[in-house]
Amino acid sequence: MKIAKLTAGAAVAALALSACAPGSSQDKPATKPGGTVQTGVPEGNVELDLIATPESGAAMKEIIPAFEAKYPNVKVKYVDTSYEDYNKSLNLALASDTSPDIALLNVVGTSVKDGLVLNLQPYAEAYGWESAYPTGQLNQWRVAADGTTLGSGDLYAAPASFSQVGLYYNKAKLAKLGVEAPTTFEELEASLAKAKEAGETPLQLGNKEGHAAFPIQLIGQSTDGPASYAKWAFGEKGSSFDTAGNQKGAQALLDWGTKGYYSKDANGIDLQGAVDKFVNGDGVFFVDGSWDSKKIGDGLKADAGFMPFPGAKATAIGTSVAYAISARSENQQAAAAFLDFLRTPEAAKASFAQGFMPSDASTVTAEPGTLSADLVAAWNKVNADDGLIGFNNNATATMNDTLVAETQKLIGGKQDPAGFIKAVQDDWTKTHG
Incomplete structure (x- = not known):
């Protein structure tokens, strides 16, 4: 899931290369x-095929008609697939003869690395994206010449909006307990x-899909500091x-389970199952992304609160909801125009309604005292502290699977914090050395 600003521009010449199937190699x-x-x-007349997941693509139901109204000769066909199935099948879809034009x-x-998505650097220069977006927000989708190291090199996806993973809380339950929203890790415990x-x-907590990795990462990056922590996530x-922060995070998750702070059957509950439980009053705190804010806000109404993870500096896991163009x-020209449209006020408003943040929060409004206002306040604070870090799950092509397996072992008593950290680092080392 960490989950943007943008001009028109000059023409740029570039060399075309042929796309390759997954697993193949090439010089670039x-x-x-x-x-x-x-x-x-x-x-x-142009028809664009666009694929995404239901959560990230929800705003497309408003964005696509707005784009089509601006460009009547272009029609966009949108299809979504569940998160797990989507990630498993994306490369196959991009490599197929029926590849979509645009893909989340x-x-x-x-x-x-397999040449399945278009190098967008020429379009970034033509549209002026680099001067319109903050550097850190584009760097998440820059890939070095080795095809795996993130944070530098050319651009391969354009941001539509941003997610932030932080701490939801039930205001009514906190009031009943007689405590304020925590500002430090010690207060949280x-x-x-x-x-x-x-x-x-x-x-x-629902960890069927590995979301226990979220609290571990949040504790880790708030302890180690965002700048230091980001190097590993980018593959530097x-x-x-094996840092003090990740040791603290893994140990905390284990301890919280021992103390009964979360359900014993957490490994059998998926994220949306956990959302449903939280909305129905089961849970005082919940670590989750802004993509579920609409559901949580609609369910808990005035009792729903959100904040950055407690710490000396505001920090959050997040990345942009970013779209690539198939090689x-x-x-490609019409597809790039659609990516540029994702930065417009119409697109920002549609994304914010679904719980995703625009790069510049001043482009949207939120009623004071609401969950939406909490999201904006958290987003502004995290950006002011430069505390947004990409998902650890994205560090390698197999890291998500590793984190699912290893967090489940940790919660299930079949792994200790040291073994968890070693398994995660071993996966990372296979890709980044």
């Missing part, structure tokens, strides 16, 4: 547009203990997962 990580890059859409890119994985004593579920050579697309 991916293709660039052929010929002269132009902004806007071409003349004549949750994880860089091997899509760039004290609140968890008090909730347990009162017979509440202190922390709602010589980085290690096989025959409509």
Whole structure:
């Protein structure tokens, strides 16, 4: 899932390379547009195929009609697939003869290295994206020449909006416990203990899909500091997962389970199951992303609260909801125009309604005292502290699977914190050395 600002521009010439099937190798990580890059859409009727997941793509139901109204000769066909199935099948879809033109890119994985997505650097220059977006927000989708190291090199996806993973809380339950929203890790643990004593579920947690990795990462990056922590997530050579912060995070998850702060059957509950439980009053705190804020806000109404993870500096896990163009697309110019449209006020408003943040929060409004206002306040604070870090799950093509397996072992008593950290680092080392 960490989950943006943008002009028109000059033409850029680039060399075209052919796309490759997954697992193949080539001299350059991916293709660039052929010929002269132009902004806007071409003349004549164009149909674009776009694929995404239901959560990230929800805003498309409003964005697509707005784009089609601006460009009547372009029709966009939208299809979504569940998160787990989507990530497993994306490269196959991009490599097929029926490849979509535009695809949500949750994880860089091997899509760039295998030449399946278009190098967007020429379009970034033509549309002026680099001067419009904050550097850190584009860097999450920059890939070096090795095809795996993130944070530098050319751009392979364009941001639509941003997610942030932080700490939801039930305001009514906190008031009943007589405590304020925690501002430090120590206050959070004290609140968890008090909730347990009162017979509440202190922390709602669903780990069937590995989301226990979220609290571990949040504790880790708030302890180690965002700048230091980001190096590992980006795949910077010589980085290690064996840090004081990750040790603290893994141990805390284990301890919280021992103390009964979350359900014993957490490994059998998926994320949306945990959301449903939290909305129905089961849980004082819940670590989750802004993508579920609409459901949580609609369910808990005025009792729903959200904040950055407690610590000296505001920190959150997040990345942009970013879209790539297939290297096989025959409509690259129109597809790039659609990516540029994702930065417009219409697109920002549609994304914010679904719980995703625009790069510049001043482009949206939220009623004071609401969950939406909490999201904006958290987003502004995290950005002010430069505390947004990409998902650890994206560090390698296989890291998500590793984190699912290893967090389940940790919760299930079949792994200790040291073994968890070693397994995660071993996966990282296979890709980044």
